[in-house]
Amino acid sequence: MSAATGHHFARPGNRFWPVLHLSGFTPRQLAPSEQEELLSYGLGITNVVARATARADELSDEEFREGGRLLTAKVERLRPRRLAVVGVTAYRVAFGDRKAVIGPQERTIGDTRVWVLPNPSGLNAHWTLRTMAEEYARLRAAATEDPSP
Template sequence: MPRYTAEDLAAANGRHIPDIIGPDLDVLFCGINPGLVSALTGQHFARPGNRFWPALHRSGFTPRQLAPAEQEELIGLGLGITNVVARATAGAAELRAEEYRGGGEVLREKVREFRPRWLAVVGIGAYRVAFDAPKAVMGRQGQVVGETGVWVLPNPSGLNAHYTVDTLAAAFAELREVVREGPDTAGRSGS
């Protein structure tokens, strides 16, 4: 992993990175917003210590642990990545509630356009604000976006000390089992 200077990181503040997305995915994972290392590299969940990639693999979503630089391989596995808020920051604490709400609207538009079976938001706080669901809990949500089921997963950031890689993987595995059950589980009526 290259070392980035304070100037490199400062220059990445506010940047956007492209979504990894395509039509009819099994799961569209949705982060809170890109961190500065992700903005510098153009790779989702790129900061060392982020547990997204290990949790994704240990839960059975990927046949091996992918590196952030291999994120494009997700599309072939029926998976994608986007963010609630597109702008990169040093931490989610820098985001304002209106950014979450606006990002939630943009996210719902993406979901209606690309029609994943499941939207998996990784971060309960971001989900609660973006979807105006202040009492939401982890797991399957009662709402759908179009025909897409909604699931909330723990934030895989290394700063989230409430979860280990193993407990994150177990949470991701719950969604993976529902995905394996088939298309009717997401709220779709067949096909």
């Protein structure tokens, strides 16, 4: 669906947009077609791997590793204060950190602090809408409390 529409998290059952709103990142729930509005909230969105798939397990480890290298270069160039990676498995492979868990990471990219968030896919059923929103809100609170790079 994302490949067909050109919008991130476009599948109707994906919980990304509701979670982003419930966690306080956006004042209302945005539709995937409104993803450009994220910039007005100081947020950006990109992919670790640019190839669209129905499931993350359709991507190879090498695709994730190359995506991690490309994302690192993008972060070094743009220097955001925070990088949030959605999906702990994707993060572990892309950044070579097999022991990473959800939450803030020790790793930084330059001055950019890194945080791993749960994947909002419906396939990640052990995370509820509420528990995901709580985790995303932890990142929002951390960014608000410490706005330095």
